[in-house]
Structures are given as structure tokens and as C-alpha cells.
Amino acid sequence: SQQGEEDPQALSIQEGENATMNCSYKTSINNLQWYRQNSGRGLVHLILIRSNEREKHSGRLRVTLDTSKKSSSLLITASRAADTASYFCATHHGAGNNRKLIWGLGTSLAVNP
């Protein structure tokens, strides 16, 4: 099945620095969602941005969406060691029973103390 693309695949930063991850997709979307996955665990929903929105904030998270470029970015400010995880974007497509989430391959973030 189609998947979005995220970059970088892996990112290593020091505590206190900002982390930026990017996601690109191929077809029109209803919304785009970011999830976090700690090692060996399930995914946790972080933030959602609708196709008619350009920027959204939630705590230390900032998401932007550029539908003309079919891309999104997730910024984590003032990173902490506890932010170490894999981050996935998922794009929501379709309607009714044809609704789907299409997942990216993820960015592995390591925040070093």
C-alpha cells in the first residue's frame, strides 16, 4: 500500500535543541496526523492538522502543512530525553467506508541528555 515519506529517517540531537521532521504525501488529504511510538510500544496520537489549516500548535509541538507541496513538518521545541521515540505521519484520505490512514515510514529521534 502507498506510504508517505518522512525525512530524516533518523535524527540525533542534544536536550534543549529543537527537532524538525518532515513528511511528504502523494494524493489529496482530509487531514494529516502525527503519532509517536516509544520503543516496542503502540502509537500515540500527538496532533492533527486539517487540510484547510496551515499551522497548528500543541504545547511544545508545532505542525505546518503545505498542501501545494503536499508536505508537512513537525517541530518539537526544547526537546527532552523523554521525547526519544519514533514519529510517524499519517494522512487521512477518502470518505465513508473508504476512509484510510496512510502511514509514513517514520523518523527515529534520539534526544541525548
Add this chain to the structure above:
Amino acid sequence: EAEVAQSPRYKITEKSQAVAFWCDPISGHATLYWYRQILGQGPELLVQFQDESVVDDSQLPKDRFSAERLKGVDSTLKIQPAELGDSAMYLCASSRIGQLTYEQYFGPGTRLTVT
């Protein structure tokens, strides 16, 4: 806060054996999903249920995988016979019907190792 329950958390089985995973979604969530996630990759949808009906099983290897949700609540995913390539994390998720934003809530997953 309500959570999606999955069991077992870990399963080791020999190839050619049968294995089953169980999932109990958040109460009131009509839509249930089974995903497979290979290490280092994103989740891949195997099957999606709306109540007790299968909505999408296009990526389910039907020669060896089966899934059911008989009463529209909890669900079982079965593999028979298991193959080495089935080693992965199996994730269950649920979402509310009619929720336009389509956020999904995930369980902790079952880590399957086939030897």
C-alpha cells in the same frame, strides 16, 4: 482514560504452528483495525472492521491469516501456519464511528517472533 487492550504482549512460536492475537477496543468504538509493523517501518493495515463487518482486508494474506469480530466488540487475528516472515509487531487500533478526524487509538501491540 479508556485504552485498547491486546494480548498476549509477546508470543514466540515455531514456524508452521498456529498463533492467535486478541484485541478489545475502546468501548463504543465501532471501527477496529489490525496492523502489522515490521521493525523500522510504519504500520501496514491488514484488516479493518466496521462493527462485525470487514470493510477492508485487501492487504490481508488470506491463505494464512484470518480475522473475526463476531459480536462487533472484541476481535481475534489468527495466523496458520506461521512463517518466519511473519515476525513483527501486530497492532490493534480503534476509532469512533462518525468521527470526522479519524484519529486512531492504539493498543500496546503483540510482538510475534517465529522461529
